Amino acid sequence: MSKVGSLRSKGVIVDVTALDVLDSFASRTVRDLAYMIRLRGAETVIVGIQPEVAFAMVQLGITMEDVATALDLEEGLAYLDGKTQHGQRAL
Amino acid sequence: MASVPSEPESRKCVPVASDDDLVVARREGRILAEQLGFSTSEATLVATAISELARNIVSYARRGEIQVSLVHNGTKRGINIVARDEGPGILDINLAMREGYSTSGGFGIGLPGVKRIMDEFAIASDVGRGTTITITKWKR
Numbered sequence: 001m002s003k004v005g006s007l008r009s010k011g012v013i014v015d016v017t018a019l020d021v022l023d024s025f026a027s028r029t030v031r032d033l034a035y036m037i038r039l040r041g042a043e044t045v046i047v048g049i050q051p052e053v054a055f056a057m058v059q060l061g062i063t064m065e066d067v068a069t070a071l072d073l074e075e076g077l078a079y080l081d082g083k084t085q086h087g088q089r090a091l
Numbered sequence: 092m093a094s095v096p097s098e099p100e101s102r103k104c105v106p107v108a109s110d111d112d113l114v115v116a117r118r119e120g121r122i123l124a125e126q127l128g129f130s131t132s133e134a135t136l137v138a139t140a141i142s143e144l145a146r147n148i149v150s151y152a153r154r155g156e157i158q159v160s161l162v163h164n165g166t167k168r169g170i171n172i173v174a175r176d177e178g179p180g181i182l183d184i185n186l187a188m189r190e191g192y193s194t195s196g197g198f199g200i201g202l203p204g205v206k207r208i209m210d211e212f213a214i215a216s217d218v219g220r221g222t223t224i225t226i227t228k229w230k231r
Contacts, residue, residue, distance in 0.1 A: 023142040052135040060204035
């Protein structure tokens with residue numbers, strides 16, 4: 001969060017590839033993080049939600065409203081490039 | 092729902108008192124689910140349900156335990172999870188089971204969500220004495 005300020009970040013990528021489970025608490029934490037980053041003036045994109053994790057999230061009833069997601073790091077960067085005018089990146 | 096516990100070696104009990112314990116409980120559940128021949132998706136559903144219940148223990152009761160075991164009922168085989176704590180208990184179970192209701196600022200989908208992704212769901216709670224939630228998923 002403070003890095004968004006010190007680096008003047010326009011975009012943040014949250015990579016959850018390593019997570020084998022995203023329960024309601026973890027999903028809420030990720031969503032809240034994206035909301036807070038947006039209040040700091042940057043865009044967040046969540047990348048790497050595994051197929052079975054996505055399946056379980058939907059079955060459980062989790063929604064990630066207004067949070068951008070992309071398949072992987074590459075797609076996430078492409079998304080942020082489109083969203084941030086000068087393509088400034090920060091991880 | 093006469094689920095009979097099968098081989099005792101296929102039962103694991105994980106004490107739950109911190110977020111690190113969630114990872115252990117999830118892993119034990121996943122190991123048993125895979126032993127039973129569940130698909131990766133089904134094993135992830137089981138691990139997610141365990142995560143929700145273990146998270147509830149840590150947030151509301153501070154400590155408790157998760158027991159995972161293989162069970163059978165006739166020819167059906169499945170995985171059974173018991174989440175037990177001696178925490179404050181649930182004042183109004185109907186309310187706790189309602190979609191969108193939460194006292195912890197969560198999504199409020201924990202318990203109703205777990206019920207939806209499992210085949211069987213039972214909850215017993217005594218205010219001041221604790222809560223026990225028992226869930227089962229059968230192999231298709």
